[in-house]
Amino acid sequence: MTARLRRLVPITVVVLIVAIGLVIDATGHWLRAAAVLGAAAGVGALLRLCVPERAIGPLRVRGRTFDVLFLGALALLFLVATTINRP
Template identity: 45%
Template structure:
């Protein structure tokens, strides 16, 4: 006797697992914004930049059925936009001199 798949037995858990890459990126962005809020803006922006680059890497490496809502457009467009914005934001965070 075979067990039914997870999405039949526990649909909420299966949906949560499917959105795990997006959740990881959003939590990292939230941590970065929290750092910015507490006046560690350079570290916070760098954490946000790393989260975006990581999101781009997740979008590049994970299969379509595992990536969840990180897949918005085609894979090349998503990867270039997320990783590109992350690299630019990281460069800006490092280039601005501290006061």
């Protein structure tokens, strides 16, 4: 696999998890979808934290610290949304 294609692996993993979450949401299971979307953000944060700068590709938006904190906060927000009690 070329270096160019390897740089696309992290973002592809995150996008696939997001797509699964959106399919789940389309079926009407929004709490499960929120959990999957939170997991996607968490996976993105972990990938951004662990994968070297030269191999992260389009998952790099700002600095590593900002990206990890933002994606981690987003993951936490989605996961907190799953604790909502439905009537």
